[in-house]
Amino acid sequence: MDVILEQVCRELPNGGDHDSRKFIAEQLIQSAQAGHVSLGELTAVARRAMIELKNRPMSA
Template identity: 60%
Template sequence: MGEFPERVQANMDVVLDQVCTELPNGGDHKSRRYVAEQLIEAARDGKITLGELSSAGRRAVVYLKNAPKSA
């Protein structure tokens, strides 16, 4: 993730940990990866503040909670 300044990377790490607490057991690897990918996409779009990244992370968690479960 060297494409972002240290402050942005730190914000992304904080948001990932915060929003994944809403998932069972803090989220499995696949869920955390999805959230991280959404945070990276948001940062690439210029959304780099803690608030903007938090919004993107929460949207990702809501999506995961509402996604149909595979059998």
Template identity: 45%
Template sequence: MNELEGRIQAILDAALDAAFSHVRHGGDHESRKLVAARLLDAAQSGMTTLDELTSVGRRALIDLKARSRA
């Protein structure tokens, strides 16, 4: 892993943690996996800042909760 990949991985990890920061016990594995996939897609499309990815992660969690209620 080169320096850029390591930096982006750290930002992805931080964004995932931020998205679940208010969720009891940090969320379940399946929810984290789905949000992480959305974050990875966003990063691959060019979103690489912590703010951008945190927003994507929070939006993905909101969408996930809305789908589970429907």
């Protein structure tokens, strides 16, 4: 999961801030706990989480 987190966060500015990395990591953990543990499944979860982050409205 660390490798996937690092790969996905490379696409974020400066490797992602703490909150972004935490959100993606939490999504990975939830997926793994649900039994989705293959590299492909976890990568897809991390990418979906990153897309969700990018589509969130910016806070004021």
